[in-house]
Amino acid sequence: MATEKADGGLVFHPMDQFIVKPLFGNAGDPVGMFTITNVTLWMALAIVAMVLLFVLGTSKRAVVPTRTQSIGELAYGFIYKMVEDVTGKDAIVYFPYIMTLFMFIIFSNFLGLLPMAFTPTSHIVVTAVMAFAVFFAITILGFVKHGVGFLGLFWVSSAPLALRPILALIEVISYFVRPISHSIRLAGNMMAGHAVIKVFAGFAAIAAIAPLSIAAITAVYALEVLVSFIQAYVFTILTCVYLKDALHPAH
Template identity: 85%
Template structure:
């Protein structure tokens, strides 16, 4: 974060500068084909995932290494989640859900490194993942169930007079899913990183520098927890939406 002395001798904080997408190789224009800092850190996340899940587990040792242990724990954790939420029918979609979780959690954790960029703090990135889930489960719902998929919006257990109103509410909430799905992740990651940068700016003021360092440490620890929780929340919501597509009945 940049801190500049203004005319009155105070400090000006720019905590949002860390979220600016910049070209890697000169110039200011960003086109769809331009390699940017966002591109770089997404590639690094993919490299990290590959290193842990492919290279780290390639030996298949009986006594696993650290990377193999983490890979096996992540695999078992997401597999159990998919099976518990969606049932046996949803296990075939486990690879896609596992990919989502690993990409999000690696992007979140890499974004905590000094001078790093957090791709998941941008709504453009999270919206692509959220809308991909939305369209995939919607298409799957109609393919698997045909017109019966519309039963998702019809609350048959409610009194008949209330069913049309509840159906309208269910339809609205269904189409809002990708918006809330994407904003929740991007908003949490952006807010946490911005607060850390603000506290880092206050560290330049000698009188409150020790308190600022304590606050940064506490916020950093909280962000580590939030980084995992937000990946978990995004993933489990994906499982819930998949369950609705496979079993669209109230």
């Protein structure tokens, strides 16, 4: 919330919610490579939620589905159609990877909306690992599938010959910027939304504007629910677009 200064004012700490802390030991202990932190916990919970939905929730499949089975089937069909429509039927073999990305991101986003929770996708390190994994996997796939022909992705053969080298340079820069924009977009949106909620929550301590603050928190929270889904969708559909470039690189 907020802390009170000596002069009677309030001090907000909206970024404190993004601090990585060890789960065991003291809060000030250094975080090493193998330290179990709050990030580790909430990523693990996102994976557990995925298992509960798709393994336990569909273990007793029926013609008339339960609510859990319906949610699982809806998510499956939604991502399957996305992969098929954006990338083509020859990309269905990569559907499990794309589906896993989407579900991990959306569960991480939604779990992060719980009180006292932590949002792993608000950290650029987490989103960068996913984005660079997509980037390297797609680049390797492009060269495995097409060899040197994959470089045709950067050569705009439909443009006038004099412009092709300039466009090729732009295409190369754009290609290598992909994982950066891919990761920053997700992390930035999640961090910004949670920080705004925390700021409005701090103002709730002031009696005169508490009703307005609560109304603002409710509105921003509802928006964050929508943003959590949209950002998972955007990350996934961009992965499909990049995969299409690897499978069909020619302009």
